[in-house]
Amino acid sequence: MRSAGFTLIELVITMVVLAILALGITSYIGLxxxxxxxxAEREQVLGQSRFVAERMVRELRNAVPNSVVFSSTSNCLQFRPILYSGxxxxxxxxxxxxxxxxxxPDLRAVSPRTYAAASRPQLTVYPTSAANPGGTVQLNSISTLDSATARFTLNFDSFRFTRQSPEQRFYIADAIVQYCLVGASSGRFNITRNSVLMAEGLRESxxxxxxxxxxxxxxxxxxxxxxxxxGNADMFFNYEVHIPNVP
Structure with a gap:
């Protein structure tokens, strides 16, 4: 009685079929x-772009009127955020x-207050441009006249404002914020906010x-x-920010 078994050809065919199946499965898993x-990389880029864009848009919309300026020399966008206004x-x-x-009404939460010399914000009236910020003086302190009617006194060193605001508006501004584009490796660029990294991997300067x-x-x-x-594709984001504040 002859025992059953595989012939050499059957073994070779089986091995070839298994190899093809293994290659297909490997390719499928690799894909x-x-x-x-x-x-995951696309989601990371989306998250990074959304974070830096929303941060910039939010801060720019709260900028002192006409304080936004771009320097092509330093490749930096700078402006002064509004702390309080009225x-x-x-x-x-x-x-x-x-x-x-x-x-x-914004001052109800902070008055009375005295500022240290090193951290005094700027008080400005009728800023018409970044180069001509209007009457600007450092604010020493805030005192309350009548909290119910939101009337306050802003105190500063002896000073005279040069131009009246048509709407009689004033702004108390924080320190300058700078968003800069800096070179990185492989021809890419990074965005920093006051020297703190905010986004990386930008191609366009x-x-x-x-x-x-x-x-x-x-x-x-x-x-x-x-x-x-x-490496083979780019993602583009284009934002147009209108500065709503007026001097």
Whole structure:
């Protein structure tokens, strides 16, 4: 009686079929892994771009009017954020004075307050451009006249404002914020905020463009982000930010 078994040809055919199946399974798994990696990288780029863009847009919309300026030399966008704002009722324009009477509900949460010399914010009236910020003086302290009607006194060193605001508006501004585009490895660029890294992997060096205010509209800032993605494809994000505040 002859025992059953595989012939050499059957073994070879079986091994070839198994090799083809293994190759197909490996390719399928590899494709799935690449798709997952690709999706994860895309999600990371989306998250990074969304974070830096929303941060810039939010801060720019809270910028002191006409304080936004772009320097092509340093490749930096800079502006002054608004801490508090309101309407003044009495201010020194004709001659020097040391105080201003204002109405501002925002100040209820901070008055009375005295600022240290090293951290005094700027008080400004009618800033018409970054190069001509209007009357600007360091604020020494805030005192309350009548909290119920939101009337306060802003105190500063002897000073005279040069121009009246048509809407009698004043702004208390924080320190300058700078978003800069800096070179990195492999021809890419990074975005920093006051030297702190905010985004990396940008391909395009022309990120910021500022259009100054005219009689019919306020300042406009265009932000163009082009992120290198996967080595073969880029992701583009284009934002147009209208500065709503007026002097």
């Amino acid at each position: 799935g892994a690449r798709m997952y990696s690709d999706a 309407i003044y009722t009495n201010a020194p324009f004709e001659q020097n004075g040391t105080s201003m009477t204002v109405i501002s 022309q990120v910021f463009r500022v259009t100054d205010a005219v009689l019919t509209r306020n300042s406009v800032v265009n932000i163009f982000l082009q992120f290198g993605y996967g």
